[in-house]
Amino acid sequence: MYTALATIAEDSLRQMHELQQVHAGMLAKLTGTPAASVPATLPTVPLGRLNTWQELITQSVTRQMQSCQALMRLAMQPQKDASLLTESMAIQAAVMKRLATQQAQWLEGLQAIASEAASVRKVNTLSKLMDQESDLYARFNALLTSQATATMELIESVQISVGYLVEQKENEGE
Amino acid sequence: MSNEDSSVAAALPSFKADLGQSSVSGLSSGAFMTVQMHLAHSSTFVGAGIIAGGPFRCAESYRAAAAIAEDALTINALYVCMNPLIPQAAPNPDKLASVARDTAAQGLIDPVENLASHRVYIFTGTEDSVVNSSVVDTTRQFYEKLGVAPGAIHYENTLPAGHSIITDNPEDNPLGVNRPPYINQGGFMQSQVILEHIYGPLKPPAERLSGRIIRFDQTEFFGGDPRASMSRFAYAYVPKAVEEGAPCRVHIALHGCKQGYNYVNFVNGQPDLENCPPYGNRYYTTTGYNEMADANDLIILYPQAEGTDSAASQNPEGCWDWWGYTAEDPQNPDYYSKQAIQIQAIHRMLQRLGGQ
DSSP, X not given: OHHXXXXXXXXXXXXHHHHHHHHHHHHHHHHTSOOOOOOOSTTHHHHXXXXXXXXXXXXXXXXXXXXXXXXXXXXXXXXXXXXXXXXXXXXXXXXXXXXXXXXXXXXXXXXXXXXXXXXXXXXXXXXXXXXXXXXXXXXXXXXXXXXHHHHHHHHXXXXXXXXXXXXXXXXXXO | OTTOOGGGOBOOOOOOBOGGGEEEEEETHHHHHHHHHHHHTTTTEEEEEEESOOOTTGGGSOGGGOXXXXXHHHHHIIIIIIOOSSGGGSXXXXXXXXXXXXXXXTTSSOOGGGGGGOEEEEEOOTTOSSSOHHHHHHHHHHHHXXXXXXXXXXXXXXXXXXXXXXXXXXXXXXXXXXXXXXXXXXXXXXXHHHHHHHHOSOOOOOSSOOSEEEEEEOGGGTTTOGGXXXXXXXXXXXXXXXXXXXXXXXXXXXXXXXXXXXXXXXXXXXXXXXXXXXXXXXXXXXXXXXXXXXXXXXXXXXXXXXXXXSSSOEETTOXXXXXXXXXXXXXXXXXXXXXXXXXXXXXXXXXXHTTO
């Protein structure tokens, strides 16, 4: 579905590029000036990035499904290894610990930005004031990004830990 | 790279080095590389020092992590080999010892039996949030399973240190932090503890250095191939007596990520050339190796990795390769073997120092 949409979008961009070239040629004939060159590759770049997102999300969902299937297989054989339950609980505890750390970092970051915003610093020019405002915005943005990245890391970490543990349990019986 | 003048870097000279008495140590990615280097050329080494590093080929622990081999290697490196959620999800030392034996049987690394007589130093700080202590503990188990006598392993895991090499320099970071340049002060020179553990009692470190740091062009050792992710220059500390012809031994000191001489931080995905960190030369000048080398006729070789983030290699932090980013075929990565581009380059430098 996604691939089909991406192909349609790429085809549309190609057609648009051809139209732009024709348009530039017509303008050149009318005005008697050389035709301006039309950049060809730029519009498809975001599509490439989107494709990477799609690939990695698919990979993540697949990993999740494989782990669930393996967990179900193991659950059907309760005599095989009871330690998985203990390890699942340990993973839950580890996740809670990391979320608590993340929360503390979030609050600490907000506090630091708020205290900087509240402190009046000497500003003589509009440009410096603009600079300071931009700094605050950039710091808040960086804090948001680091929280989002940490959450994604935690999701990946849980997926890998569960999948890896389950695989080891399954291999132990072979 | 554009500001570097190649005319000031001579080729690495040769000395009277007894290569059979060589050793290697490193921090973080340098520690992972130390394990690889140690196993690949165990016939050359007598010991190794590992500060916050995991076991051999641990990045291949869980292949099913992703459909694409390259992605699986990276994911394993991050979530199994560096920061597993729980100790049970850390690398499996039994399995990896078996992998090492198989790799040796294929002739890709030296026979693991060589390790039986070696001495190994392994360290993890209890405050390390970059490479979890549970991982480093598997490195100790891995070496024991390969025949290194427990008495020959100095394992230290009780110090409240962050991810760092420890020094007694007052200007270094506080002991418990986890931040660049990953050189923390703990009241002793860890490099000197490593060298004494490997070589036995040594003369105390020199108070004033007699020798000099040689800057050399290391590109000849990897053919200038960008895939190697190695800098143009590297360094070696050579004591005066050794330069004048005294017999010597060689120790290879491998820096960690973000510690190469020309490391540049990436900001919003771009190298921050305007604010190049000022600590690029600290690993090879202030970590205490050189003072010990000076008093004991040791050459310290400091190869340098370079940060690159391109289609050729994804290594923005300038780490040594222990998860296959230099591999031409990620399905069959060779980053751990004698044929690996970085291991081959460092081994060639070692041979040059020994006049081979």
